[in-house]
Amino acid sequence: MISIVVVAAVLTTQGPALATRLGSAGALAAIVVLHLAIGRRLIRADRASRLLLAVHLVLFATAVTLVPNANWLLFGVIPLVFQMVPLRPAVIGVVVANAALPVSGLILRPDELGMNLVIAAISAAAGIWLGYWITRVVEQSHERQRLIDELESSRAEVARLSREAERARLSAEIHDTLAQGFTSIIALLQATDPDLKDDRIALAVRTARENLAEARSLVAALSPAPLTSGSLPSAVRRQVDRFHEESGVTAGFRVTGDERELPTAVEVVLLRAAQEALTNVRRHAGAREAAVLLAYTAASVRLVVRDDGRGFVPGAADGYGLAGMRSRAEQVRGDVRVVSDPDTGTTVEVEVPA
Missing domain, CATH: 3.30.565.10 (Histidine kinase-like ATPase, C-terminal domain)
Known part of the structure; x- marks a missing residue:
C-alpha cells in the first residue's frame, strides 16, 4: 500500500519532467516486483541475500535521485532491509538508503543539503532503533519457540521413560511377589506329597502352577x-x-x-x-x-x-x-x-x- 501511495506521489510531483517521474516510478515498481517475486520467498525461507538488498538500494537511490519525493518509501524500505539480512549488514543498508537523498542533493540540489542531512540523520537513527527492536523481538520469539519445542520434546521423552520404568518396575514386583509366592506354594505342596497321590494336593499344585503362569500378566501393588x-x-x-x-x-x-x-x-x-x-x-x-x-x-x-x-x-x-x-x-x-x-x-x- 505504501508503495502505491509513494508511486502516485512521484508521478504527480510538480517540477521534474514526465520521463524523470516515470523513471523514478519505474525504479520503485521494480523494488516491489523484486520483493514479490524473490524477496518474500527468501525472507520466508530465512535466507539472507545481500545481493538482492544491493539491487534494492540501487533502485531506491535511483528513484530518489530522479524524484526526491521517492524518499518517502523509506517507511517501507527500512523494515524490508532488516527482514532481508542480519542486523549488522542491515544497519549499513539503512544508512546507505538514508544517504541517497543528501548525496544526490549534494550534486543536484546543494541548496537543500542541510535539511536533507537532518532528515537523513533522524530517519537513519529511528530506522536503526526500530529495526534493532524488531530484530530482538523476532529473536526472542524464535528462542521461546525453540524452548517450547525442547520442553515438549523433553516432556514426551520423560513420559516415555516413565512408562518404560513403570513397566520394568511392575515386572520386577510381579517376579518378586506373586511368582515367588506361587513357587513357594508349589515347593511346599510337593514336599508334602512328592508323587501328588492326594487329589486335593494335586489340584492345589495344578492351580498354583496355572496362577504362576498368569502372574506375569498381573499388576502388583505400588508398595509391597x-x-x-x-x-x-x-x-x-x-x-x-x-x-x-x-x-x-x-x-x-x-x-x-x-x-x-x-x-x-x-x-x-x-x-x-x-x-x-x-x-x-x-x-x-x-x-x-x-x-x-x-x-x-x-x-x-x-x-x-x-x-x-x-x-x-x-x-x-x-x-x-x-x-x-x-x-x-x-x-x-x-x-x-x-x-x-x-x-x-x-x-x-x-x-x-x-
Whole structure:
C-alpha cells in the first residue's frame, strides 16, 4: 500500500519532467516486483541475500535521485532491509538508503543539503532503533519457540521413560511377589506329597502352577504389602522367618546402627533385595545356614545376605532376579555387590545412600 501511495506521489510531483517521474516510478515498481517475486520467498525461507538488498538500494537511490519525493518509501524500505539480512549488514543498508537523498542533493540540489542531512540523520537513527527492536523481538520469539519445542520434546521423552520404568518396575514386583509366592506354594505342596497321590494336593499344585503362569500378566501393588504393616527391619525379619519355615535352613537376622525411617523407595529396594537373595539361597545354594544383616550408618543403609552353600560364578549365573535387584538399586543410587566361592558360599550386599 505504501508503495502505491509513494508511486502516485512521484508521478504527480510538480517540477521534474514526465520521463524523470516515470523513471523514478519505474525504479520503485521494480523494488516491489523484486520483493514479490524473490524477496518474500527468501525472507520466508530465512535466507539472507545481500545481493538482492544491493539491487534494492540501487533502485531506491535511483528513484530518489530522479524524484526526491521517492524518499518517502523509506517507511517501507527500512523494515524490508532488516527482514532481508542480519542486523549488522542491515544497519549499513539503512544508512546507505538514508544517504541517497543528501548525496544526490549534494550534486543536484546543494541548496537543500542541510535539511536533507537532518532528515537523513533522524530517519537513519529511528530506522536503526526500530529495526534493532524488531530484530530482538523476532529473536526472542524464535528462542521461546525453540524452548517450547525442547520442553515438549523433553516432556514426551520423560513420559516415555516413565512408562518404560513403570513397566520394568511392575515386572520386577510381579517376579518378586506373586511368582515367588506361587513357587513357594508349589515347593511346599510337593514336599508334602512328592508323587501328588492326594487329589486335593494335586489340584492345589495344578492351580498354583496355572496362577504362576498368569502372574506375569498381573499388576502388583505400588508398595509391597510387608512394609504397610511395620518397619523395614520387621519386614525383613518376617522374610527371614518365612525362609526358615519353607527351606528348613537355619537363618539368623540382626540389625546394627541406629534404626531410622527411610524413604519408601529405599525400603522397597532393600526388602526386595532380601527376598530375592533368600529365594536364591533356597533354590540354588544347598546351604545349611544363612544370615541377614541390616546395617544403618550415617550415610547409608546396607543389607547383607550370606550363606554357606555351593556358590556360583558371579556374572555367569546372574538371572532375572539379580538383574532386577541391580536395576532397582540403581534407581535409588544404590550398589549391589556379589561375592561367591564354592568353599565359602555366597554374599550379596546391597548398599543404598540414605
